[in-house]
Amino acid sequence: MKKLFGTDGIRGIAGQPPLDPRTIHAIGLALAHHLGTSPRVLLGMDTRESGNWIAATLTAGLCAGGATVENAGVITTPAIAFLTHTHGFAAGIVISASHNPWQDNGIKVFGPDGYKLPDATEMAIETEIFRQLESSAAETSTNGTSDTPPPVNDADRAEYIRFLLAAVPDLSLDGKCVVVDCANGAASSVAPELFALLNSNGGGEVIITHAGPDGRNINESCGALHPSVVAAEVAAQKASIGITFDGDADRALFADENGNVVNGDAVLLLAARDLQMRGLLTNSTVVATTMSNMGLEAALKRSGIQMLRANVGDKYVLEQMLSTGAALGGEQSGHIIFNGRSTTGDGLLTALLVLDTVHRSGKSLAELVADLKVFPQVIVNVKVREKRPLETIDSVAAAIRDAERELADSGRVVIRYSGTEALARVMIEAESEPLMRHHADTIANAIRAELGV
Numbered sequence: 001m002k003k004l005f006g007t008d009g010i011r012g013i014a015g016q017p018p019l020d021p022r023t024i025h026a027i028g029l030a031l032a033h034h035l036g037t038s039p040r041v042l043l044g045m046d047t048r049e050s051g052n053w054i055a056a057t058l059t060a061g062l063c064a065g066g067a068t069v070e071n072a073g074v075i076t077t078p079a080i081a082f083l084t085h086t087h088g089f090a091a092g093i094v095i096s097a098s099h100n101p102w103q104d105n106g107i108k109v110f111g112p113d114g115y116k117l118p119d120a121t122e123m124a125i126e127t128e129i130f131r132q133l134e135s136s137a138a139e140t141s142t143n144g145t146s147d148t149p150p151p152v153n154d155a156d157r158a159e160y161i162r163f164l165l166a167a168v169p170d171l172s173l174d175g176k177c178v179v180v181d182c183a184n185g186a187a188s189s190v191a192p193e194l195f196a197l198l199n200s201n202g203g204g205e206v207i208i209t210h211a212g213p214d215g216r217n218i219n220e221s222c223g224a225l226h227p228s229v230v231a232a233e234v235a236a237q238k239a240s241i242g243i244t245f246d247g248d249a250d251r252a253l254f255a256d257e258n259g260n261v262v263n264g265d266a267v268l269l270l271a272a273r274d275l276q277m278r279g280l281l282t283n284s285t286v287v288a289t290t291m292s293n294m295g296l297e298a299a300l301k302r303s304g305i306q307m308l309r310a311n312v313g314d315k316y317v318l319e320q321m322l323s324t325g326a327a328l329g330g331e332q333s334g335h336i337i338f339n340g341r342s343t344t345g346d347g348l349l350t351a352l353l354v355l356d357t358v359h360r361s362g363k364s365l366a367e368l369v370a371d372l373k374v375f376p377q378v379i380v381n382v383k384v385r386e387k388r389p390l391e392t393i394d395s396v397a398a399a400i401r402d403a404e405r406e407l408a409d410s411g412r413v414v415i416r417y418s419g420t421e422a423l424a425r426v427m428i429e430a431e432s433e434p435l436m437r438h439h440a441d442t443i444a445n446a447i448r449a450e451l452g453v
Contacts, residue, residue: 028061
C-alpha cells in the first residue's frame with residue numbers, strides 16, 4: 001500500500017513531512033534515478049506561496065540525480081501533461097495541491113506519454129524515496145539549496161494556449177457574455193489571454209474574476225470549490241454562461257444563464273450526446289465514477305449510451321477509458337477527459353469544448369441539460385486521524401449494511417477515504433431525501449466516533 005502517493009500525487013502541509021525540504025529533495029533524487037540517464041524534466045506550479053521554494057528544492061534533488069530541469073512557471077496541470085508529451089520530456093512535474101487550501105501543496109508526476117504514473121511505478125519510486133531518506137546523503141542534501149527555481153520559459157504557456165485555440169477553430173463568442181472564475185490559481189496565468197484571443201473581434205463579452213493570486217488566496221471563496229460564486233455573478237451580470245476552475249485548472253464547473261450550477265455529470269451528458277450525434281462516441285460508452293448521480297446514468301440510457309463506473313480519481317477514469325476504448329469520461333467534480341484530445345482532466349479544454357457545443361447547437365447550456373433529473377444526494381466529509389479499513393470497524397460496517405438494505409434499488413451508498421486528504425467521504429443517494437440524510441448522518445457519526453479527529 002502506498003504511503004506517500006495518493007490518487008493525485010503527494011500532498012501535505014508545505015514545510016511538514018512529506019513536504020519538508022529533506023523529503024522533497026529525496027523525491028527529486030528518487031525520481032531522477034527512476035527516469036534513467038540524464039533525463040529532461042519539465043516543471044510547473046500553481047500560485048501558492050510555497051511553490052518557489054518547493055520547486056527549488058525539488059530541482060536540486062533532480063539535478064543531483066543527473067536530470068536537467070526546464071521551468072514553465074505558473075501554469076495549469078494539464079498544460080504540463082501536454083507539453084511533457086509533445087516535447088519528449090522524461091517526466092512532467094506539477095507543484096500543486098489542486099483544490100486544497102493555500103497552506104497545503106503537492107507534487108504530481110506525469111510520464112513521458114503525458115499520463116499520470118501507474119500505481120506500480122509510484123510504489124517503486126516510494127521505495128527509492130525511503131531509501132534516500134535513510135541514507136546519510138539525505139541528511140545534508142538540502143544544504144545550499146537555492147530559494148528560486150530555474151528561470152521560467154514563457155514559450156511553454158504560449159504553446160499551450162495555441163493548442164487550446166486549435167481545439168475549437170470555429171468557436172465564436174459573438175453575442176455571448178462569459179464569466180470566468182480563475183480561483184486565484186493557475187488558470188490566472190492562462191485564461192485572461194486565452195479568452196481575449198477568443199474574443200479578439202469584440203463580438204462578445206468576457207468577464208474575468210478571481211485572477212489576482214497573492215500566494216494565499218487560491219481557492220478562497222472562489223473557483224470550483226465554490227461554484228455558487230460564479231453562478232451568482234452570471235445572474236448579476238445577466239451573462240450567458242459561467243466557468244469556474246480549481247487551483248490547478250484540471251477541472252471546470254459551469255453556471256447556466258439562469259444562475260444554476262452545472263456540474264461534471266451534466267457536462268458528461270451534453271458532451272456524450274454531442275459526440276454521439278457526430279459519430280465520435282466509441283461504443284456509445286461513457287466512463288464516470290462511483291460518485292456520479294443515478295440521474296446521469298438514466299439520462300444517458302435514454303439516449304442509448306452506456307455508463308461505466310470507475311473508482312474516484314481521474315487517473316482511474318482514464319485507465320478504464322483506455323481499457324474499453326471510451327472516448328469520454330469524467331467525474332462529477334469537473335474532471336472531464338476527452339480521449340484523443342488530452343491525457344488528463346483539463347478544465348480550460350473542457351470549457352472551450354462546452355462553449356463550442358453550445359455555439360454549434362444554437363441552444364443554451366440550460367436547454368442542453370434540461371432533462372437531467374438528479375436523485376437527491378448528500379456527501380458528508382468526516383475528518384479522520386487514520387484510514388483503517390471501514391469494513392473492519394463493526395459499528396461502521398453495520399451502519400453501512402443497514403443503509404444498503406433499506407435503500408436497495410432506490411438509492412446508492414458509497415463510503416470511501418479521500419485519496420488526497422485525511423477525510424472519509426460518506427455519499428448517499430436516494431429517492432427519499434429524509435432516508436438519505438438519516439443514513440448519511442448515521443454512518444458519518446459511526447466513523448466520527450471511531451476515527452474522528
